[in-house]
Amino acid sequence: VLYLIWAYVPETWLFSLGLTYWPQKYWAVALPVYLLVSVGIGYILLFGINMMSTAPLNSTHTITDNFAKKQQQKKFQEEAIPALRDIPISEVNRMFFLPEK
Amino acid sequence: MAEERRFLSASGVPIALRRRQHSASCRELAVRGPRLQLRSLSAATSAVWLAAYGLFALCENSMVLSAAIFVTLIGLIIYLHFVKIDQESLLVIGSLGIQVTSAYASGKESTTFIEMGQVKDVVINEAIHMQKVIYYLCILLQDPEDPQGVSEVVPLFQSSKPRLDCLIEVYKSCQEILEQRKTAPQSS
Numbered sequence: 303v304l305y306l307i308w309a310y311v312p313e314t315w316l317f318s319l320g321l322t323y324w325p326q327k328y329w330a331v332a333l334p335v336y337l338l339v340s341v342g343i344g345y346i347l348l349f350g351i352n353m354m355s356t357a358p359l360n361s362t363h364t365i366t367d368n369f370a371k372k373q374q375q376k377k378f379q380e381e382a383i384p385a386l387r388d389i390p391i392s393e394v395n396r397m398f399f400l401p402e403k
Numbered sequence: 404m405a406e407e408r409r410f411l412s413a414s415g416v417p418i419a420l421r422r423r424q425h426s427a428s429c430r431e432l433a434v435r436g437p438r439l440q441l442r443s444l445s446a447a448t449s450a451v452w453l454a455a456y457g458l459f460a461l462c463e464n465s466m467v468l469s470a471a472i473f474v475t476l477i478g479l480i481i482y483l484h485f486v487k488i489d490q491e492s493l494l495v496i497g498s499l500g501i502q503v504t505s506a507y508a509s510g511k512e513s514t515t516f517i518e519m520g521q522v523k524d525v526v527i528n529e530a531i532h533m534q535k536v537i538y539y540l541c542i543l544l545q546d547p548e549d550p551q552g553v554s555e556v557v558p559l560f561q562s563s564k565p566r567l568d569c570l571i572e573v574y575k576s577c578q579e580i581l582e583q584r585k586t587a588p589q590s591s
Contacts, residue, residue: 392524
């Protein structure tokens with residue numbers, strides 16, 4: 303509300319009230335423009351940051367990560383559903399691509 | 404014994420896979436991309452020369468034209484020698500190692516050899532690459548003192564990017580040879 307009052311009331315009226323130290327009126331238009339431009343650049347920036355933080359094709363992050371390396375093997379129980387774990391990529395590949403159906 | 408089959412790459416250009424079996428434990432798989440097309444070469448050359456002629460019409464400096472000629476010649480040589488890969492091949496020798504060669508259009512060949520002790524497995528991995536998810540074949544390297552962990556990932560066929568059907572063929576061929584080292588562990 304204060305912002306709107308400052309933007310619209312002419313300077314002479316504000317001076318007559320005794321309040322003289324305000325920023326220049328130029329900023330009443332400049333600040334919203336700055337905000338909108340930074341929102342627009344933020345779109346592009348976010349896109350760029352996403353692309354840069356994608357793991358490259360030759361990094362081990364595409365295969366495993368810290369949690370998978372340190373997981374513990376639960377003992378195999380008869381007639382129970384096996385425990386949830388990260389299956390290594392060699393096993394997954396063999397299951398997908400090797401059997402001839 | 405050699406056979407050649409046609410496939411498509413990830414971007415839609417036709418590629419050819421050639422499989423040669425040298426012996427029971429040695430196979431060579433080569434993926435060949437398309438040669439440099441005359442129409443793309445002439446399109447690029449005429450675009451550069453038209454731009455140079457437009458600049459010359461603006462600024463009346465005849466050096467622009469000769470500079471454009473040099474730029475096209477040198478650009479073509481650099482492209483053929485450093486960028487355009489004609490054929491990528493994989494030579495798997497059972498007890499020795501894997502050799503990866505890239506042959507450029509100017510005749511240059513760059514080779515990498517990975518010995519079998521370092522190779523953990525050859526797998527088809529999928530990853531995000533430039534707003535697409537692609538399948539690519541890669542060699543998993545292991546540390547000698549840590550046989551469970553993967554120390555490095557070496558992606559193969561980076562410039563010809565075959566699709567999944569071609570990759571499955573290459574994967575099956577490689578696995579046939581890699582399985583032999585488990586059943587024959589006499590070599591140190």
